Amino acid sequence: MPEPLGASAGLRLALLGPVRAWRGEEVLATGSPQQRALLAALLLREGRTATAAELIDALWGPEPPSQALAALRTYASRLRKVLDPGVLVSESGGYAIRGLGEGALDLARAQDLGAEAEKARGTGDLARARALLNEALDLWDGEPLAGVPGPYAETQRVRLEEWRLGLLESRLDMDLEQGCHAEAVSELTALTAAHPLRERLRELLMLALYRSGRQAEALAVYADTRRLLAEELGVDPRSGLRELQQRILRADPALHEPGPPRPAERAEVRVRPAQLPVCVADFTGRTEVTARLVGLLSAAGRTDMPVAALWGTGGAGKSALAVRVGQAVRRFFPDGQLYVDLRQEEPAGALGAALRALGVAGRDVPDGLAERSALYRSVLDGRRVLVVADHARDAAQVRWLLPAFAGCGVLVTSRRRMLDLAGARLVELDAMSPQEALALFTRIVGERRVAAEREAARYVVAACGFLPLAVRAAACRLAARPAWTVATLAGRLADESGRLAELEAGDLAVRPVFEHCYTGLDGEQARAFRLLSGSADPFLSVPAAAGLLGCGPQRAEDTLEGLVDAGLLIPMGPAHYQVHVLARLFALSLPAP
Secondary structure: OOOOOOOOOOEEEEOOOEOEEEEOOEEEOOOOHHHHHHHHHHHHOOOOOEEHHHHHHHHHOOOOOOOHHHHHHHHHHHHHHHOOOOOEEEEOOEEEEOOOOOOOEHHHHHHHHHHHHHHHHHOOOHHHHHHHHHHHHOOOOOOOOEOOOOHHHHHHHHHHHHHHHHHHHHHHHHHHHOOOHHHHHHHHHHHHHHOOOOHHHHHHHHHHHHHOOOHHHHHHHHHHHHHHHHHHOOOOOOHHHHHHHHHHHOOOHHHOOOOOOOOOOOOOOOOOOEOOOOOOOOOOOOHHHHHHHHHHHOOEOOEOOOEEEEEOOOOOOHHHHHHHHHHHOHHHOOOOEEEEEOOOOOHHHHHHHHHHHOOOOHHHOOOOHHHHHHHHHHHHOOOOOEEEEEEEOOHHHHHOOOOOOOOOEEEEEEOOOOOOOOOEEEEEOOOOOHHHHHHHHHHHHOHHHHHHOHHHHHHHHHHOOOOHHHHHHHHHHHHOOOOOOHHHHHHHHHOHHHHHHHOEEOOEEOHHHHHHHHHOOOHHHHHHHHHHHOOOOOEEEHHHHHHHHOOOHHHHHHHHHHHHHOOOOEEOOOOEEEOOHHHHHHHHOOOOO
16 A cells, blocks of 8 residues: 555545555555445546535446435445545535645646646656656555545546556656666567557567667567457557658667666665554453464464464454464564455555555556555565454465565454465354453453442443453443433343443444455345344354254355354354344344244
8 A cells, every 4th residue: 555645643545556544554445336436426526525425426427316316316425424524515506625745635736746747857857757657656555546436436447557557657767767768678578568569668668678679579560560459449540650660670770769877876775664563552352262372373383383273253352362462472473464454455455555665666566456466465574574464354365475485474363263374273262251341341441430339340241242342442432421321321231122222422333344255145145144143042053053044064064164163153052053242133123033
């Protein structure tokens, strides 16, 4: 991910890759794909007001859903809570984004850098122009507007990619003007392979090859271009390309540039990333599983590369534990620690960010996923680096991020068991013990308040199912209300119909965790989850589940295991499972199966 722009504490936004937002170093939640599409559409209008009709068309095209206007207003309302006050304004029945700080939007920064580069080139300062263009190109973090749906986003994606290629061609043209033809050949070869019909890149490659003494290869590029254009488009190469071929054939002396300038001396710096987030200050318990993970990862270099896959239900505290373990094993990885949040980044973006963190210039990061992964493994070869891949959706996401050097280590967190991640040691993280949950609650609320109402506190953590996220949300809610007693909170949690709503404090909320798990189920699994959650007994054997589901034992067990993988059931030994108390309450709020 590119370095966020602007003042360190201000709002920053990115469009040249996934649509993201930060406040200072805090990553802000930009919401669903459609909500990100609204944010992108408003940012791309550069302060101009977009009507509701224009935005609906941008998000859904000619056949919007019946509730499109209501959805649009909901997205706008949610974004208004995320962005700084007054940034998203309602005006004339539409919306606009205004008042962003200088450099707050990566696209605006890239536009400014491109304009400065053109001015520098016009005055003959090619070195400065190249540096400015490289800085602009480094702002791209993969495909612009990645993952954003809608016809407007698709059109803008094409426009932004075309603009990027134009900037890249300008910089490569200046590379050749300054005699850097040999260095440009490899980059141009990769670019022409990725964009085979782009004649300007072919022209630059021919010139770079010719100036490198590779006349035959330069002419072969022309022949290949002519064949490809005829086969794909039924046209001949444009006049500029044909003219260059003729000049190469007659060895035109004017094609040879002056000798290359002497490069400025630069000290080679080996970058040592230290990306692990700060440990949670009131982290409590988890002694046994921490020791197990530290033991696994500290074996790096003595055995095959250790891969620890920490899995468990949402809200169990996997991320906090992973950071704590990562900090504990830092001394075993002296060449740095990489942290990747796979909720925010797909593998291609994550690899791009990792490569830049390891010292690879943005212009040298290849476009393709396989190429990025190969370069990533090459850069890590011989280095002892810890990679923490947080919130992985599945093993396929993680495979691209695995180093090849045995001195490295990998710690993955996921709600799913990574059964298909080769070589991974699976480590389950379940709910806290009653003692650990009470200790966490006490650390947040304060010993004095809990000591006076210890039984009520025990009831609160039990009502939270001893789930760390729920305990933390309840404790923070109580800590922010000095007038409440612990018994007050316990009384509010006693109402099961409203318990999930009570377990929310700012960004800490339990219900979205189960919603996320549930939306990933197929129809049969969703129905099974609702049926099983309605059982009077939260502890289910395979035969009991088969009876509830009306199927055979084998199919019932497969369904139960699928729900475990989705983070909605807890395995309780051979052929027995538990529906977490909060998952059951979530299921009961859903329509009947």
